[in-house]
Amino acid sequence: MKMKQITVLTIVLVFFLLVLDFSDAWRGNYYTIKRSRWVRKIYCACWYWWWGCSYWRYHWKTEYYNDHFCRPGWTHNGNQNCNIPVCRPYCRNGGTCVNPNVCDCPSWSQGIGCASLTCSYKRPCYPGDCKSGTQCTCEPGFESQSYYDGCIIFNSSHTELRPIVGKSNVTISHIRRTDNRVDFMFILEGLEEKDPGKRDIIWSNQKRFNNLRFEYETLFTPPENLPERPVYVRESKIGIAGSIIEANVSKVPRNGGQIRDEGSFKIYDCKDTSGFSKDNPAEELAICEINDDQFRTLIEHGDW
Ligand SMILES: *[C@@H]1O[C@H](CO)[C@@H](O)[C@H](O)[C@H]1NC(C)=O
Numbered sequence: 001m002k003m004k005q006i007t008v009l010t011i012v013l014v015f016f017l018l019v020l021d022f023s024d025a026w027r028g029n030y031y032t033i034k035r036s037r038w039v040r041k042i043y044c045a046c047w048y049w050w051w052g053c054s055y056w057r058y059h060w061k062t063e064y065y066n067d068h069f070c071r072p073g074w075t076h077n078g079n080q081n082c083n084i085p086v087c088r089p090y091c092r093n094g095g096t097c098v099n100p101n102v103c104d105c106p107s108w109s110q111g112i113g114c115a116s117l118t119c120s121y122k123r124p125c126y127p128g129d130c131k132s133g134t135q136c137t138c139e140p141g142f143e144s145q146s147y148y149d150g151c152i153i154f155n156s157s158h159t160e161l162r163p164i165v166g167k168s169n170v171t172i173s174h175i176r177r178t179d180n181r182v183d184f185m186f187i188l189e190g191l192e193e194k195d196p197g198k199r200d201i202i203w204s205n206q207k208r209f210n211n212l213r214f215e216y217e218t219l220f221t222p223p224e225n226l227p228e229r230p231v232y233v234r235e236s237k238i239g240i241a242g243s244i245i246e247a248n249v250s251k252v253p254r255n256g257g258q259i260r261d262e263g264s265f266k267i268y269d270c271k272d273t274s275g276f277s278k279d280n281p282a283e284e285l286a287i288c289e290i291n292d293d294q295f296r297t298l299i300e301h302g303d304w
């Protein structure tokens with residue numbers, strides 16, 4: 001039993017020494033400097049016959065030793081092998097540091113530290129003009145939402161790209177639930193967009209409506225002469241991606257212009273019925289039909 005423990009201890013000791021020995025081996029791009037330090041040495045000033053020292057003294061002594069460092073631009077990961085190059089600034093956008101301050105950039109980035117993304121599938125420039133590989137200028141009427149999504153949105157100051165609402169109407173009706181018979185209804189034609197303040201007035205002796213329906217067509221004229229698609233853009237469509245209606249029933253302001261009731265305010269999104277979306281925009285004509293069979297607001301005299 002004792003023997004075994006001693007053997008284990010010996011093996012551990014040997015292993016420890018071996019590790020120490022290996023870790024001392026500096027490799028790669030390193031340099032060595034000689035350094036000195038003061039050390040206190042103890043020596044025996046007086047021996048007392050054979051059983052030892054009777055009087056110890058000490059003195060200071062200069063001792064020389066080697067210190068190792070990685071060369072500028074190189075480092076090690078703790079194994080004293082100075083073979084890891086250091087890049088400042090560090091390599092971004094998929095770049096790898098291959099030599100001190102030398103980044104190897106992938107095809108989609110370039111420049112110091114691979115900091116500039118080139119026009120590619122990672123950072124599209126379409127519809128637009130890509131200059132010197134990295135400078136993207138969007139076509140007039142388009143702008144980018146973020147650095148990475150190309151010229152994907154319309155620039156709202158370019159009104160020539162704004163879609164026009166063509167035919168439109170709204171139907172407000174009362175439909176009998178049991179057999180879907182229309183008891184009474186009104187159809188209002190949409191007004192010209194150039195008259196936003198104008199209102200249509202209708203007269204009725206009914207006030208219970210339970211169905212609100214919007215039907216409208218939106219037209220979009222795609223811009224002409226767009227630049228050729230770069231190879232990294234496989235397909236492109238420009239059109240209407242979404243459409244909403246804001247419905248507002250409110251009281252006519254009375255008593256000094258005060259609105260008596262904010263009324264019901266609802267936003268209807270056409271996306272469920274339209275068939276067009278961000279991934280599949282309507283390229284010319286977008287038709288929208290919104291039907292609210294849960295319309296509950298009681299219409300009163302003088303409502304807007
Ligand atoms: C939008 O268009 C206007 C007018 O052409 C232009 O001045 C502006 O820079 C454009 N905005 C963007 C973000 O491209």
Ligand SMILES: *[C@@H]1O[C@H](CO)[C@@H](O)[C@H](O)[C@H]1NC(C)=O
Nearest residue numbers: 167168169170187215216217
């Ligand atoms: C209402 O508008 C839709 C879409 O433009 C159209 O198909 C429908 O015929 C219009 N209805 C009436 C009564 O004008």
Ligand SMILES: *[C@@H]1O[C@H](CO)[C@@H](O)[C@H](O)[C@H]1NC(C)=O
Nearest residue numbers: 248249250259262263265304
């Ligand atoms: C609803 O219409 C009234 C009258 O035009 C307006 O004062 C009010 O701000 C509108 N409410 C909403 C939420 O748009």
